[in-house]
Amino acid sequence: MLNWTVFREYDVRGIADTELTDEFAYSLGRAYGAALRAAEGRTVAVGRDVRDSSPRLVEALGRGLTDSGLTVFDVGIVPTPGLYFAVVHLPADGGVMVTGSHNPIEYNGFKMQIGTASLHGEEIRAL
Numbered sequence: 001m002l003n004w005t006v007f008r009e010y011d012v013r014g015i016a017d018t019e020l021t022d023e024f025a026y027s028l029g030r031a032y033g034a035a036l037r038a039a040e041g042r043t044v045a046v047g048r049d050v051r052d053s054s055p056r057l058v059e060a061l062g063r064g065l066t067d068s069g070l071t072v073f074d075v076g077i078v079p080t081p082g083l084y085f086a087v088v089h090l091p092a093d094g095g096v097m098v099t100g101s102h103n104p105i106e107y108n109g110f111k112m113q114i115g116t117a118s119l120h121g122e123e124i125r126a127l
Contacts, residue, residue, distance in 0.1 A: 003019050006019050006020065006024075007124055008124070009121055010120045012028065013100070013107060013108070014109070015106050016108040022060040025060035025061045025110075026060045026067075028064065028127065030065075030067060031064075031127040033064060033067070035123075035126070036093060039093070039115070040093075041093030042070060042093055043070065043071045044065055045095040046083075046095070046097075047076065047083035047096075049077065049099040049101075051100050057098050062074065083095050083097045083111075087115075094115065096112050097110070112124070
């Protein structure tokens with residue numbers, strides 16, 4: 001069952017192996033992919049942090065993104081500003097950073113942008 005509390009004001013964040021499952025990451029990729037395509041986007045840069053759960057979340061997210069018709073640029077392990085740089089300089093139409101940020105190690109999350117604007121508030125909840 002989906003825990004709606006993972007949808008925060010500026011990101012999607014939760015416990016990696018219980019709330020942020022592979023199925024969840026795939027579904028988020030599909031939902032974000034639909035939103036990016038609605039904004040006429042076709043390419044997305046994806047980055048990740050060094051948490052143990054990040055590679056599997058990126059893989060599942062990537063499947064959802066490609067199944068939505070997007071071309072995915074995996075920029076690997078980068079800090080969040082590195083992903084923002086990649087979106088501008090690849091260029092890509094959007095970006096998703098898989099990161100737990102400052103949260104405890106068992107957490108992870110997704111920071112999303114369309115163009116150079118980060119999704120927040122109702123834009124995240126609409127996914």
